[in-house]
Amino acid sequence: MQGGRRHETRIGWLIGIFCLVAFSSAVHADESAWSSIHRDLFSNRAISQDDGVLLLEAPEKADDAAVVPIRVRIPPEYQGVLRTLTLIIDNNPSPVAATFHFGPAAGFSGERMIATRVRMNAQSAVRAILETEDGTLHMATRLVNAAGGCSAASPKDQDGVTEMGDVRIKILPPAAGSTWLTEGQVMLRHPNYTGMQMDPATGTFLPARFVNELTVTSGGETVFKMEGGIAISANPHLRFTLQYATGQVITATAVDTDGASFVGVYPAEGF
Secondary structure (H helix, E strand, O other), X not given: OHHHHHHHHHHHHXXXXXXXXXXXXXXXHHHHHHHHHHHHHHOXXXXXXXXXXXXXXXXXXXXXXXXXXXXXXXXXXXXXXXXXXXXXXXXXXXXXXXEEEEOXXXXXXXXXXXXXXXXXXXXXXXXXXXXXXXXXXEEEEEEEEOOOOOOOOXXXXXXXXXXXXXXXXXXXXXXXXXXXXXXXXXXXXXXXXXXXXXXXXXXXXXOOEOEEEEEEEEOOEEEEEEEEOXXXXXXXXXXXXXEOOOOOOEEEEEEEOOOOEEEEEEOOOOO
């Protein structure tokens, strides 16, 4: 009996060591990838990390690596113009998931927010990097356990093909704690093919075709312009805060890598 317990203890110890080594390897791999990304995208500029200017929400473990929810919040304590927000997934084949360029209708005070869903190819650090009006860079990071999301086919991909180009906009109740920021939602039917998915009918790779531009305006003023990559999930879904007054027209204009353009308007014609 005692020998059996020692054996179980030894196995448990070995599993623990294995997990520690695996985690350490993942962390070092992320650090190596991030070093290159930092140099290539930001020319090694200083970045303030986890300073509270922005907060990143992401699951520790993804239920579906092809649809991982990401939410970035800028608490009301920071008041000022937002320049850009870059979402990075270190270990994805193409690390930059999206870059948002903010306009006047994004607001300059109150709690601001933007959320979307991304694909993840492996366990990775997920980073949100915000540039504020003074040119300072701020970063929030989360480690997410996921695998295979960039090559996995999803039933939603087919929905995006059959109804490609359908753009829907919703206006939601005012943002929490704000009397002048509203929450909006843009939903776009598009498969957002990464170039890494197999066509089950032919056994060949589906060519990459994804939304690489999305511009949202409110009352003629830009809320944001998104430059998207292959990491944005099929049927892009974005939720965000914006300046909005009743009666204003909101537009969402998307362009994909084939040059096709899709437009949605709120309120929809006829309403």
